[in-house]
Amino acid sequence: MGTRKYRRKTSHSEHGPGDGGRTGSWRVERPVLNESLCIPCKRNKEACFICWLFCPEIVISRTIPPTINLEYCKGCGICAEECPTRAITMADEADFSHEDKDSSCT
Numbered sequence: 001m002g003t004r005k006y007r008r009k010t011s012h013s014e015h016g017p018g019d020g021g022r023t024g025s026w027r028v029e030r031p032v033l034n035e036s037l038c039i040p041c042k043r044n045k046e047a048c049f050i051c052w053l054f055c056p057e058i059v060i061s062r063t064i065p066p067t068i069n070l071e072y073c074k075g076c077g078i079c080a081e082e083c084p085t086r087a088i089t090m091a092d093e094a095d096f097s098h099e100d101k102d103s104s105c106t
């Protein structure tokens, strides 16, 4: 009896941006990307993306350069902590104007 034939079908869902609400609205720090230190930006090829892998809100794109959707970024700082080149730093949200609060950053 092959397991493939009789394998139980299960449903699953994958979480995505916004599943935890508009978390960007209560962020106190925001991630800022320095492209000159970012590996895919420097090599102009898909590489690294550790920030994308670790972001719990799935708001970092796997693109060159990576972009961060600040509407849902909660400012946890994990991306900055995990980035091997320190290309992401956390900046005080108060330093940005209210209009900038939800815009994406690269």
Ligand code: SF4
Pocket: 033, 037, 038, 039, 040, 047, 048, 049, 050, 051, 052, 066, 082, 083, 084, 085, 086, 087, 088
């Ligand atoms: S982890 Fe750092 S170096 Fe790697 S893609 Fe993200 S920002 Fe760039």
Ligand code: SF4
Pocket: 030, 031, 054, 055, 056, 057, 058, 059, 060, 068, 072, 073, 074, 075, 076, 077, 078, 079, 080
């Ligand atoms: S601070 Fe970084 S890891 Fe945390 S939610 Fe924002 S983009 Fe994702």
